[in-house]
Amino acid sequence: MAAFKRFLIGRPLKTTELGEQTLNKKKALAILSSDALSSVAYGPEQILLVLITVSAAAFxxxxxxxxGVLILLTALILSYRQIIFAYPHGGGAYVVSKNNLGVYPGLVAGGSLLVDYILTVAVSVSAGTDAITSAFPSLHEYKVPIAVVFVLLITLLNLRGVTESASILAYPVYLFVVSLLILIGAGLYRIMTGDITPELHAPIGTPIAGISLFLLLKAFASGSSALTGVEAISNAIPNFKSPAPNNAAKTLSAMGILLALLFSGIVVLAYLYGIKPLEEATVVSQIAEETFGRNLMYFFVQGTTALILILAANTGYSAFPLLAVNLAKDKFIPRMFTVRGDRLGYSNGILILGLLSILLIVAFQGKTEHLIPLYAVGVFIPFTLSQSGMMVKWIREKPAGWITKLIINTMGALISFTVTMTFFITKLAQVWPVLIFLPLIVLLFHRIKKHYEAVGDQLRLATCEPAVPIEGNVIIVPVSGITHVVEQSLNYAQSLGVEQIIAVYIPFDREEEGKFEMKWRQWKPDVRLVTLHSPYRSIIHPLSKFIDMVKRKADESNYQVTVVIPQFIPKKGWHNLLHNQSSFMIRTHLLHHKDIIITTVPYHLKK
Incomplete structure (x- = not known):
C-alpha cells in the first residue's frame, strides 16, 4: 500500500521543503482564478435568461x-486587496467577519464558504461534463461516472501538492483566456468592419413593455454569479511565495482585469450578435459559431471552455483546505483539518472536499445547474459580511486614508447586500435551503467548539479531579483455549508481579466446561480459572458482567482492574477474514467501560 500511495501522490516531502510548495503569481492566477474566470461561460447567459422572459428586444x-456587475467587481477587488494586507495569514471573509462583527457572523461566513466550495466542485465538474457529453451524445448516459472520475483526478492532483497541480492545471486556464480574447477580438473586428448588421439587436434605450425594476434586479443578481470565486485568493494567501500579501494582491488585480475583459466582451458580443439563450447551445458556443463557423477555432473555444469549467473545481481545492485550517484552529471543526499530508498539503481537507462533491454529484445525478443560485448566494453572504466587517475595522481603528477605504467597503457591502436580498426575493424556491443548512452548520460548529472546551477542561491538571492512588492490580485474562497465545499472555501478566490473576473461560455447553477445567488444573494450577457458562452463546455479555462485578469489589480497596487480551496476528492481512476477531470485539466493547485498563498481547504467527 505504501508503494502504491507513493506511485499515486509521489514521495513524502520534509517539513523544511514547505517553502518550495508555494506558488508564484502566474501559477496562483491559474489555479485560484479558474472558478471566477470560468463563470464568464455562464454569467452573461444568466442575464439573458431573465431578460428573455420579457422579450428579445430587452437584451x-x-x-x-x-x-453594474463590473462596478460590483471593482468594489470587491479593491476591498479584497485591503483584506489581503489587513489579514495576511489568510482566512478571508471568515477571519474578517469573526474579528470585526463577532463569532457568529464569522461562522456564517465560514460555513457559507465551506458549502460553496463543495458546490464549486460539483457544479463546475458537472458543467464541464455537460459540455463533453453535448459534443459526444453517446456518452450522455455515463455523465455521472465521468464527472466522478474528473473529481477523483483533480483530488489526486491536489494530493500531489500545490505546485505540481498548479504546473499541470495552469495551461488549460491560460488557453481558455487566450481563446476567449481571440474570440472577443475577432467578434469586435467583424462588427467594426460591418459584417454584423444592426438589425440583429434593439438599439440601447428602446422602450420595452413589461420591464420592471424587480426584473432588472433579478437579472443583475443572476449576472453577478460571474463573480463567484473572487474571494478565493484572500483565503489562500499562505500558498503564495514571499512576500505573500504583495503577490496575492497583484494576482487578485490581474484576475479582476481578466474577468472584467472577458465578461464585458461576451456581454457586448451577445448583445450585438442578437444571441438568444438556447437549451442546446450556450451563449459562448453561439458567439464562437457566429464568429468562426464550425471550424478548428470554434472547437478550440469549446474545448478550452469545457476544460476551464472542469478545472474551476480546483479553486475549491485550493481555498477549502485553508479555510478549514482557520476554522479548525479556532476549534469549530475537527483538528484533523490542520494536519499536513505527505506532500505538505492539507490532505484531509482535500479528501473530504472530493468525497462530499462526489456525493452531491451522485445525489443530483450530475444535474447541478439548479444549484447555481444556491452556489451564488453562498458567496454573496460572505461578501456582504466581509465588506461590513472591514467597515467596522476602519471606523474603529481609523488608520491613514481610512475614509477612502470605508467608502470602498461601504459600496461593496451595499451592492453585495442588494444582490443577496435579490436572490432571496426572486429565487426563494431555489435558495431556501440556505435558510436551513446555515443555522444547522453554525449549530454544528458551536457543538464541536463546546466539545473541545469540555475536553480541555477535563484534561487540564489545574481543573481535573485528583487521581485516586492505586493500591494494587487485578488482572483478568479472557482465554479461548490452551494455546501459545494464551500462554504468552499469562506469562506477561505474571511478569508484572501481580498476585491476583484471573483467567476467564466462557463455554457454551456444560460438558465442554468440565473438560476444560480438568485440562487447566493440569496445565496452570497456579492461575485461578473462572468459567462462565453462556447458554445464549455470547462471549461479551457474561465477560462484561464478570468484569463489572470484579470492578465493584476492586474499587472498595482502590485496586485497578486490567484486562489482558490475547490476540494472534496472522502472517498475511487477508488471513484476518478467516477468523472471528473475538479479541477485537472484546477490546472495542471494553473501551466504553469506565476505569478499566485494556492491554493487548499480540502473538505473531509465522505461517
Missing part, C-alpha cells in the same frame, strides 16, 4: 446590467 438592458 439591450444586458449592457447597463453588465456595467
Amino acid at each position: 439591450w438592458y444586458s449592457i447597463p446590467i453588465g456595467i
Whole structure:
C-alpha cells in the first residue's frame, strides 16, 4: 500500500521543503482564478435568461446590467486587496467577519464558504461534463461516472501538492483566456468592419413593455454569479511565495482585469450578435459559431471552455483546505483539518472536499445547474459580511486614508447586500435551503467548539479531579483455549508481579466446561480459572458482567482492574477474514467501560 500511495501522490516531502510548495503569481492566477474566470461561460447567459422572459428586444438592458456587475467587481477587488494586507495569514471573509462583527457572523461566513466550495466542485465538474457529453451524445448516459472520475483526478492532483497541480492545471486556464480574447477580438473586428448588421439587436434605450425594476434586479443578481470565486485568493494567501500579501494582491488585480475583459466582451458580443439563450447551445458556443463557423477555432473555444469549467473545481481545492485550517484552529471543526499530508498539503481537507462533491454529484445525478443560485448566494453572504466587517475595522481603528477605504467597503457591502436580498426575493424556491443548512452548520460548529472546551477542561491538571492512588492490580485474562497465545499472555501478566490473576473461560455447553477445567488444573494450577457458562452463546455479555462485578469489589480497596487480551496476528492481512476477531470485539466493547485498563498481547504467527 505504501508503494502504491507513493506511485499515486509521489514521495513524502520534509517539513523544511514547505517553502518550495508555494506558488508564484502566474501559477496562483491559474489555479485560484479558474472558478471566477470560468463563470464568464455562464454569467452573461444568466442575464439573458431573465431578460428573455420579457422579450428579445430587452437584451439591450444586458449592457447597463453588465456595467453594474463590473462596478460590483471593482468594489470587491479593491476591498479584497485591503483584506489581503489587513489579514495576511489568510482566512478571508471568515477571519474578517469573526474579528470585526463577532463569532457568529464569522461562522456564517465560514460555513457559507465551506458549502460553496463543495458546490464549486460539483457544479463546475458537472458543467464541464455537460459540455463533453453535448459534443459526444453517446456518452450522455455515463455523465455521472465521468464527472466522478474528473473529481477523483483533480483530488489526486491536489494530493500531489500545490505546485505540481498548479504546473499541470495552469495551461488549460491560460488557453481558455487566450481563446476567449481571440474570440472577443475577432467578434469586435467583424462588427467594426460591418459584417454584423444592426438589425440583429434593439438599439440601447428602446422602450420595452413589461420591464420592471424587480426584473432588472433579478437579472443583475443572476449576472453577478460571474463573480463567484473572487474571494478565493484572500483565503489562500499562505500558498503564495514571499512576500505573500504583495503577490496575492497583484494576482487578485490581474484576475479582476481578466474577468472584467472577458465578461464585458461576451456581454457586448451577445448583445450585438442578437444571441438568444438556447437549451442546446450556450451563449459562448453561439458567439464562437457566429464568429468562426464550425471550424478548428470554434472547437478550440469549446474545448478550452469545457476544460476551464472542469478545472474551476480546483479553486475549491485550493481555498477549502485553508479555510478549514482557520476554522479548525479556532476549534469549530475537527483538528484533523490542520494536519499536513505527505506532500505538505492539507490532505484531509482535500479528501473530504472530493468525497462530499462526489456525493452531491451522485445525489443530483450530475444535474447541478439548479444549484447555481444556491452556489451564488453562498458567496454573496460572505461578501456582504466581509465588506461590513472591514467597515467596522476602519471606523474603529481609523488608520491613514481610512475614509477612502470605508467608502470602498461601504459600496461593496451595499451592492453585495442588494444582490443577496435579490436572490432571496426572486429565487426563494431555489435558495431556501440556505435558510436551513446555515443555522444547522453554525449549530454544528458551536457543538464541536463546546466539545473541545469540555475536553480541555477535563484534561487540564489545574481543573481535573485528583487521581485516586492505586493500591494494587487485578488482572483478568479472557482465554479461548490452551494455546501459545494464551500462554504468552499469562506469562506477561505474571511478569508484572501481580498476585491476583484471573483467567476467564466462557463455554457454551456444560460438558465442554468440565473438560476444560480438568485440562487447566493440569496445565496452570497456579492461575485461578473462572468459567462462565453462556447458554445464549455470547462471549461479551457474561465477560462484561464478570468484569463489572470484579470492578465493584476492586474499587472498595482502590485496586485497578486490567484486562489482558490475547490476540494472534496472522502472517498475511487477508488471513484476518478467516477468523472471528473475538479479541477485537472484546477490546472495542471494553473501551466504553469506565476505569478499566485494556492491554493487548499480540502473538505473531509465522505461517
